Amino acid sequence: MSYNQAKTKYAALGVDTDRAMEALKTIPVSLHCWQGDDVRGFDTDPSKPLTGGIQTTGNYPGRARTPQELMADLDAALKLCPGLKKLNLHASYAIFEDGAWADRDKLEPKHFALWVEFCKERGLGCDFNPTFFSHPKCDPLTLSSPNEETRRFWIGHGKACIRISQYLAEQLGQPCVMNIWTGDGFKDIPGDRMGPRVRYRQSIDEILSEPYDFKLVKPCIESKVFGIGVEAYTAGSAEFALSYAAFNRDKCIPLMDNGHYHPTEVVSDKIPALLAFFPEIALHVTRPIRWDSDHVVLFDDETREICREIVRCGVERVHIALDYFDASINRVAAWAVGFRNLQKALLAALLQPVAEEKALQDGGNFTKLMVLQEELKTAPFGEIWDEYCRRSGVPADGQWLPLVEQYEADVLSKRG
Ligand code: RNT
Ligand code: ZN
Numbered sequence: 001m002s003y004n005q006a007k008t009k010y011a012a013l014g015v016d017t018d019r020a021m022e023a024l025k026t027i028p029v030s031l032h033c034w035q036g037d038d039v040r041g042f043d044t045d046p047s048k049p050l051t052g053g054i055q056t057t058g059n060y061p062g063r064a065r066t067p068q069e070l071m072a073d074l075d076a077a078l079k080l081c082p083g084l085k086k087l088n089l090h091a092s093y094a095i096f097e098d099g100a101w102a103d104r105d106k107l108e109p110k111h112f113a114l115w116v117e118f119c120k121e122r123g124l125g126c127d128f129n130p131t132f133f134s135h136p137k138c139d140p141l142t143l144s145s146p147n148e149e150t151r152r153f154w155i156g157h158g159k160a161c162i163r164i165s166q167y168l169a170e171q172l173g174q175p176c177v178m179n180i181w182t183g184d185g186f187k188d189i190p191g192d193r194m195g196p197r198v199r200y201r202q203s204i205d206e207i208l209s210e211p212y213d214f215k216l217v218k219p220c221i222e223s224k225v226f227g228i229g230v231e232a233y234t235a236g237s238a239e240f241a242l243s244y245a246a247f248n249r250d251k252c253i254p255l256m257d258n259g260h261y262h263p264t265e266v267v268s269d270k271i272p273a274l275l276a277f278f279p280e281i282a283l284h285v286t287r288p289i290r291w292d293s294d295h296v297v298l299f300d301d302e303t304r305e306i307c308r309e310i311v312r313c314g315v316e317r318v319h320i321a322l323d324y325f326d327a328s329i330n331r332v333a334a335w336a337v338g339f340r341n342l343q344k345a346l347l348a349a350l351l352q353p354v355a356e357e358k359a360l361q362d363g364g365n366f367t368k369l370m371v372l373q374e375e376l377k378t379a380p381f382g383e384i385w386d387e388y389c390r391r392s393g394v395p396a397d398g399q400w401l402p403l404v405e406q407y408e409a410d411v412l413s414k415r416g
Contacts, residue, residue, distance in 0.1 A: 006383035013353060013372075013379060020350035021388050023315070029342055030086040030127045030177070030321035033093055035335050036063040036073045038327045042091025043101070043135055052139065052183025053227015057267035058328025062412030069415070071118055076407045077335035078122065080400045082344050082392030086125040086174070088321050089115055091161055092134065100146070104135060105156030110254045116171045124176030127321060130161035132182040140308035142202035144184040146233040151203055154182075154262025158207030162217060169216035177319045178281055179255055180204060181222035185230030194386035196235040204244060218319065220255035220282045221245050223260060225247075226316045227292065243273075249278065257284035257323055258306065259292035268305035275313045283310075285342055294324040296337040299345055307345035312354055330412070333404045344385055351384065352376065 007017045017348060038056040040046045046065070050056060063072035070093070074102075094111035102111060116134065119126050132142040139145050142154040145157060161178060163367040169176040184196060208219060223241030224234050238261070245254035254274060258267040267283070274281045287295040290412060297303055310318045322342060326334050353372070389396045395403065 001380055001383050003387040006380035006387075010351060011050050013376065014356055015351050015353055016386050018349065019181060019312070019385075020347060021384070021391060022118075023350050024083060024300045024343065024347050025392070026084060027172075027315045027346060028084045028086050028125060028320070028328060028337065029346075030088040030319075030340055031073065031081065031317060031335060032088040032322050032324075033320075034090055035068060035325050035338075036070045036077075036331050038331075039134075039325050040132070041090060041094075041131065042096070042103070042112055043092050043094050044136075045291075048134065049133050051138055052250070053185065053224075053230045054133070054183065054292070054325075056256065056294075056325045056327040058326060060328055062408065062415050063331060067093070067114065072172050072411065073332050074118075074335075076404070077339070078331045080336040080394055080403065081339040081343070082133045082394045083346075085339075086127055087115070087119055088129070090125040090129045090131045090242040091157065091164070091192070092131040102203050104131065104137075107155050107157070107160045107164060109164050112164055112168065116168065117121065119131060119172055119201065126168045127177040127179070127319075128161060128165045128168055129179045129181070130158050132157070132184075133182075141184045141235075143207075144182070144200035146195065146199070151199060155203050155206045158203070159202065161209040162207065162210040162212050162219070164264055165217045165219075166212045167377060169213075169238050175218055176257045177220060177321065177347055179220040179222055179282065179284075179321075180207070180252075181224070181255075182236055183224075183230060183234075184229050184236065185227060185234040186232050187229055188232050189343035190233045190324070193233060197240055200235045200240070214251065218282070220319075221252055221262070222255040222284065224257070224260040224292070227406075237285075246277065248302060253278060253282055253319075255282040255284060256301065257303070258294075258415075259284075259286040259294060259323075263288070263290065264307065266302055266303060268309050271306065271309040271318065273311050275317055280317050280319065282319040282321065284317070284321055286322070286324045294326070296324055296326050296329070296334050297322060298304055298399050299341040303341065304348055307342070307349040309348070311349040330404055331407055332407060332412070333401065336400060336404065340400075343388075344381075347385060347388055348381060351379070351381065351416070
């Protein structure tokens with residue numbers, strides 16, 4: 001089937017495929033740098049394990065070990081990703097030129113100057129994350145620690161990250177979403193559940209007292225249900241994070257990661273619930289298998305449903321980022337397939353007759369609503385996706401993996 005035949009089929013369902021593709025090109029999606037090196041960063045000893053309740057598993061060869069390698073790998077992946085891209089950095093990816101290392105509370109915009117150059121040359125916006133894990137000053141708590149010295153160190157880090165986020169936004173002329181997540185919690189039944197949360201709240205208050213332009217810097221509070229090694233209690237639970245964001249709507253927004261809820265809960269349904277109150281929200285799109293395992297994002301039902309809600313509620317109100325890390329497969333392919341899958345899910349969502357579906361529901365015609373939704377599933381989506389890749393100047397399905405395999409043979413396999 002040709003693109004034009006597919007276009008006619010969609011038109012019969014009341015959907016304009018050209019308009020959908022144009023709309024998709026304007027929706028920014030943030031590509032997370034940390035898939036490229038298994039969340040290690042450049043500011044701590046790479047032989048030390050990841051902490052904070054997150055884990056990468058696998059030892060596929062070829063992970064990036066230096067900023068130069070990570071940038072080269074990102075370039076290899078970005079070429080394969082259609083659509084409007086942002087880069088998502090963690091503070092631990094600071095680049096210390098001339099070997100002048102700085103601790104996390106002393107990080108400055110200059111440590112991200114090479115990343116700004118990287119983004120400028122590629123026309124990318126940039127998002128940012130303070131790194132409250134994998135560091136000797138995790139005691140193991142950070143912003144919720146009862147140790148005042150520890151807590152002050154991490155508040156200092158948060159404030160430094162606000163300044164860096166403001167710099168990134170100003171340099172790149174696009175808002176910078178700055179996400180606050182800590183793995184603070186306990187393995188077993190706590191003796192005090194309130195204390196850490198009160199301290200966490202005070203710490204975020206202090207971080208957000210650092211001046212920034214809320215139009216440019218979008219601090220987020222990310223919640224979590226539990227992490228490995230912190231199974232019993234998480235300071236930044238769903239209620240904590242959401243309440244913080246709700247009581248500080250002029251300063252920050254809530255962030256939902258779809259790996260951070262009980263397995264029967266779905267983030268797709270939470271999107272309109274939050275948007276009934278918040279002007280904007282942020283998302284980490286991942287794929288949990290039984291827990292927050294951060295598998296590569298697939299073109300699966302829940303990813304599609306999340307994107308349908310984003311499209312229905314207003315794409316300009318949702319900041320979308322990817323957040324997964326698989327160390328068991330080619331990391332460039334992991335980036336590309338996850339990013340392409342999110343683009344597919346967004347495209348599929350844009351190919352829905354949104355107004356008609358709403359009218360059918362409001363008119364009580366649930367029979368027709370069900371039939372329409374089911375028949376859309378077998379509409380010729382693949383032809384529209386191929387055309388979108390063509391118009392975006394990226395390889396179609398079936399054509400990009402050989403390029404990654406070539407890059408692996410030429411570059412990744414030569415890394416020690
Ligand atoms: C961890 C959170 C957090 C991290 C990144 C690396 O469970 O999802 O967002 O994955 O900051
Ligand atoms: Zn996340």
